[in-house]
Amino acid sequence: MKSIFESLRKTRNSVFGQIVNLFGAGEIDDSTWEDIESLLIQGDVGVETTLALVERLRHRVEAEGIYRTQNLHRVLREEIRSLMPDPGPLNLDWPLAVVLIVGVNGSGKTTSIGKLAAHYKAQGKKVVLAAADTFRAAAMDQLEVWGTRVGVPVIKGPEGGDPSAVAFDAMKHAQAHSADVLIVDTAGRLHTQHNLMSELEKVQRVISRRVAWAPHETFLVLDAATGQNGLIQAQQFFAAVKVTGIILAKLDGSSRGGMVLSIGHQLHLPVRFVGTGEHIEDLAPFDPEAFCDGLLGDRSDT
DSSP states (O other), rough: OOOOHHHHHHHHIIIIHHHHHHOOOOOOOOOHHHHHHHHHHTTTTTHHHHHHHHHHHHHHHHHHTBBBBGHHHHHHHHHHHHHSSSOOSSSSSSSSSSEEEEEOSSSSSSHHHHHHHHHHHHOOOOOEEEEEEEEEHHHHHHHHHHHHHOOEEEEEETTTTTTHHHHHHHHHHHHHOOOEEEEEEOOOTTOOOOOHHHHHHHHHHHHOOOOOOOOOOEEEEEEEGGTTTHHHHHHHHHHSSSOEEEETTTTGSSSSSSSSIIIIIIOOOOEEEESSSSSTEEEEEOOOOHHHHHHHOOOOOO
C-alpha cells in the first residue's frame, strides 16, 4: 500500500516544496508573506483559508519574536496541523454499522467503496454492499464487480428503482446474515440538483428507521483533483445530509492536496481515508501528522 507521504509527492513537489524553499537564511519581510500567500493559493488551499493561515503565522511570528525565515518551517507546520480536525475514532461499534457513501459522478466513489469493503474485510468483519445507485445500470454493475473482487455480497435492485428500497433490502440481508458493516452506495448526485438531494435525504430517513442511529457514518467522496470545487461540493452535501467525514480519492494523481486544509478550516470536517493509488489496498486511514509530512517534508527535516 502506498503511504500518504508518497501520495502527496505531486503536491509537495509542485507547491509546498516551493514554500519550504523560502525558508532559507534570510529575514522575514513583506515579500515573504506575499510569496507564502501566493503559493498557498496555487496549492488550492483557497483564498479564505490562506488569508486566515497567513494571519495566524504573522501573529505567531510577532508574538514569539521570530525574525529568520528558517524558523518559519516549524510554525507553518504547527498551524497547518491545527487546521485539520482530529479524526478520532469512527462510530462503528454497533451490531450492524451502516456507512452511507455520497459524492458526485466521477469522484471515485464506487472504487472507494470497494477499497473500503476490502479494508474492513481485512479486519475480519463481515461486509455487505448496497447498490442504491439505481439511476445507472453501469454503477450497479461496477459495484458488483468490486463485490466479487473483494468477496462480499452486493444487494441490488432494478435499474431506475427506488434507492431507498434497495437500502432497506440490504439492511434486512445484513441483519439476517449477521453482518458487521453495511456500506450503502448512492447515485452520483450533482450537488446542484435539488430533487436528487431530496432522494438522498429519503435514503437516510429509511436507513434510520430500520437501524438505530443509522447511518452511523456518512462519507463524502471527493476527487483530490477538483481542488476548491471539492469544497463547494462538500458545502452542498453537508447542507443535505449529516456528512461525518471525507474520503479523498485519487490523491496520488493530484497536486491539489491543499484542499484538505480548506475543508478542515471552513467545514470542520475530518478526512477519514485517502486514496493513495490504484490497487485495492491503496486506501489509507487519514493521519494528520503524516499529511503534514507529505506537504512539507519529514519532521526530521525541520
